[in-house]
Amino acid sequence: MNKARRNPFNIAAMHGALIVYTLIALFPVFVILINSFKTRKAIFREPLSLPDAESFSMIGYQTVMKQGDFFLYFQNSMIVTVASLFFILLFGAMAAFALSEYRFRGNTLMGLYLALGIMIPIRIGTVAILEMMVATGLVNTLWALILVYTAQGLPLAVFILSEFMRQVSDDLKNAGRIDGLSEYTIFFRLVLPLVRPAMATVAVFNMIPIWNDLWFPLILAPAEETKTLTLGSQVFIGQFVTDWNAVLSALSMAILPVMVLYVIFSRQLIRGITSGAVK
Amino acid sequence: MTALKLTNVCKSFGQVEVLKNIDLTVEESEFVVFVGPSGCGKSTLLRVIAGLEDATSGTVEIDGETVNETPPAMRGIAMVFQSYALYPHLTVKGNMALGLKQAGHPKDEIERRIAEASRMLSLEPYLERRPAELSGGQRQRVAIGRAIVRNPKLFLFDEPLSNLDAALRMNTRVEIANLHRQLSASMIYVTHDQTEAMTLADKIAVLRDGRVEQVGSPMELYNNPANRFVAEFIGSPSMNLVPAELIGRSAGEFVGIRPEYARLGEAGDLKGTVVHVEKLGGDTNVLIDIGADKPFTARAFGQYEIEPGAQIGIDYDPAKCFSFGSDGARL
Ligand SMILES: Nc1ncnc2c1ncn2[C@@H]1O[C@H](COP(=O)(O)OP(=O)(O)OP(=O)(O)O)[C@@H](O)[C@H]1O
Ligand SMILES: [Mg+2]
Numbered sequence: 001m002n003k004a005r006r007n008p009f010n011i012a013a014m015h016g017a018l019i020v021y022t023l024i025a026l027f028p029v030f031v032i033l034i035n036s037f038k039t040r041k042a043i044f045r046e047p048l049s050l051p052d053a054e055s056f057s058m059i060g061y062q063t064v065m066k067q068g069d070f071f072l073y074f075q076n077s078m079i080v081t082v083a084s085l086f087f088i089l090l091f092g093a094m095a096a097f098a099l100s101e102y103r104f105r106g107n108t109l110m111g112l113y114l115a116l117g118i119m120i121p122i123r124i125g126t127v128a129i130l131e132m133m134v135a136t137g138l139v140n141t142l143w144a145l146i147l148v149y150t151a152q153g154l155p156l157a158v159f160i161l162s163e164f165m166r167q168v169s170d171d172l173k174n175a176g177r178i179d180g181l182s183e184y185t186i187f188f189r190l191v192l193p194l195v196r197p198a199m200a201t202v203a204v205f206n207m208i209p210i211w212n213d214l215w216f217p218l219i220l221a222p223a224e225e226t227k228t229l230t231l232g233s234q235v236f237i238g239q240f241v242t243d244w245n246a247v248l249s250a251l252s253m254a255i256l257p258v259m260v261l262y263v264i265f266s267r268q269l270i271r272g273i274t275s276g277a278v279k
Numbered sequence: 280m281t282a283l284k285l286t287n288v289c290k291s292f293g294q295v296e297v298l299k300n301i302d303l304t305v306e307e308s309e310f311v312v313f314v315g316p317s318g319c320g321k322s323t324l325l326r327v328i329a330g331l332e333d334a335t336s337g338t339v340e341i342d343g344e345t346v347n348e349t350p351p352a353m354r355g356i357a358m359v360f361q362s363y364a365l366y367p368h369l370t371v372k373g374n375m376a377l378g379l380k381q382a383g384h385p386k387d388e389i390e391r392r393i394a395e396a397s398r399m400l401s402l403e404p405y406l407e408r409r410p411a412e413l414s415g416g417q418r419q420r421v422a423i424g425r426a427i428v429r430n431p432k433l434f435l436f437d438e439p440l441s442n443l444d445a446a447l448r449m450n451t452r453v454e455i456a457n458l459h460r461q462l463s464a465s466m467i468y469v470t471h472d473q474t475e476a477m478t479l480a481d482k483i484a485v486l487r488d489g490r491v492e493q494v495g496s497p498m499e500l501y502n503n504p505a506n507r508f509v510a511e512f513i514g515s516p517s518m519n520l521v522p523a524e525l526i527g528r529s530a531g532e533f534v535g536i537r538p539e540y541a542r543l544g545e546a547g548d549l550k551g552t553v554v555h556v557e558k559l560g561g562d563t564n565v566l567i568d569i570g571a572d573k574p575f576t577a578r579a580f581g582q583y584e585i586e587p588g589a590q591i592g593i594d595y596d597p598a599k600c601f602s603f604g605s606d607g608a609r610l
Pocket of ligand 1: 292295297315316317318319320321322323324
């Protein structure tokens with residue numbers, strides 16, 4: 001450990017900065033959480049005070065439970081997010097492995113083509129996507145969303161993962177080949193564990209926008225049985241009146257699963273970094 | 280029986296020709312060392328032999344069979360890499376067992392081979408550890424163990440000791456020599472290190488720019504180098520090449536004098552100024568400016584007090600000199 005890190009003043013300053021940052025980052029979440037347990041009047045009168053005996057109310061949660069099929073929305077969001085992440089990571093990693101490991105004609109061109117999607121927002125193609133979904137009969141299915149989100153996430157995933165995979169030692173892969181491992185085993189057993197931190201990064205980057213997206217659920221899957229949580233919560237936000245109790249309660253419940261996923265991935269992230277797998 | 284026979288092997292990466300018409304044979308239980316400057320294609324040649332790269336043309340025969348189309352795992356070879364390349368998620372035992380499991384050997388056979396290899400390399404206390412929990416030397420021994428358990432016809436070593444410190448390198452070098460004696464398997468060994476090359480090899484192949492310059496026993500190469508490149512490359516400190524006009528012979532030619540055969544004294548055909556002295560205890564290297572591009576190195580046995588700036592004469596035995604033409608060929 002170096003001197004700067006042992007100096008008590010530096011330690012205090014470092015922790016101070018981190019604590020301040022944590023407070024700032026958590027403050028909106030905190031406000032949402034406390035207000036979701038208050039009456040409508042209390043929300044507007046004293047938005048920052050904690051709920052007390054007088055202002056405490058579960059009305060928001062009750063509305064959410066009564067209105068629509070909240071758990072179905074929840075389940076839809078979960079399925080879409082997890083399935084999209086799975087496909088993004090699987091296909092992204094496979095493409096990245098091919099690009100970084102094999103020499104073939106047009107390798108660089110292929111890499112550039114796959115990375116192009118980072119710069120072009122997929123929403124530009126919404127009309128064409130909708131037409132395609134109508135033609136294939138996928139409108140109002142979760143598959144429509146999963147496919148679109150997978151396409152949306154792949155470019156960045158391929159870009160980041162191929163950069164990391166280039167750093168995996170050639171000798172290790174060659175040792176595997178000499179020991180008779182198939183290319184798939186080399187990919188799944190040797191390379192993937194070594195790029196786990198990058199996989200976690202890609203997962204976290206992709207998870208939040210997918211979970212929060214309103215655009216594609218609204219256009220591709222607005223039916224009652226395929227509504228996602230974000231879309232489902234919109235019923236409480238009207239043009240003239242907004243049921244803030246319900247909105248805040250829905251938001252509070254929507255935060256939870258993302259948090260759980262985040263904790264899982266960040267664990268992986270930290271373990272990947274600290275395991276000292278290479279050399 | 281020849282363990283390995285390369286005929287006209289060429290390898291190019293795109294436009295770049297890395298290996299050019301390599302012909303080479305390795306006899307059974309022979310220890311062959313590849314030496315050559317960095318980037319001359321030693322590792323590429325080893326990878327072609329292993330099957331990790333396809334030869335652009337030419338044939339690779341291992342144990343009498345052409346293996347150009349055979350995948351690495353089926354060639355009966357084992358390879359030890361410079362960076363160890365151990366599987367980080369497996370224990371030492373798992374690392375050694377993987378190749379055998381993959382080949383479908385029975386469990387007790389695997390156990391027996393691992394026990395034997397770990398006894399040979401004194402790895403028994405570490406069998407349950409992961410590579411991250413081992414020192415560099417132990418990791419390299421595991422890598423060698425992983426090669427041994429495969430019971431290959433041909434071992435390939437790519438600079439296996441260059442990540443180790445000097446003392447450990449010496450020990451492991453002796454260990455590899457012992458292994459070669461015990462297993463009496465054919466081995467190919469790539470190195471930068473003069474001492475490793477000279478002490479381990481039955482036969483040294485000197486490579487330059489993707490070509491084999493000379494193949495021969497260490498003493499053959501030392502006593503009878505085919506050209507200037509080999510002469511300079513084998514021996515440490517390397518041979519002095521004195522422009523022939525300095526000793527009254529035709530210009531353009533060079534006379535090669537090994538540092539250990541130069542005698543320092545008052546008299547001598549060559550005269551110069553001492554520019555630097557390296558005292559190694561057992562012997563003393565004296566660098567002398569004789570008016571050529573590079574200073575002349577003389578190696579004197581024992582300890583001498585010579586000050587830089589002193590005038591000194593160099594005497595040598597003409598019978599132990601080599602003459603090279605301006606194109607580098609031996610005259
Ligand atoms: N995959 C590749 N694509 C293109 N060129 C390559 C590739 N691998 C090696 N080369 C080139 O081939 C030449 C020989 O490389 P190689 O690794 O065999 O050298 P080497 O003799 O092992 O060197 P060193 O002693 O430094 O390990 C180098 O000039 C290198 O740039
Ligand atoms: Mg090399």
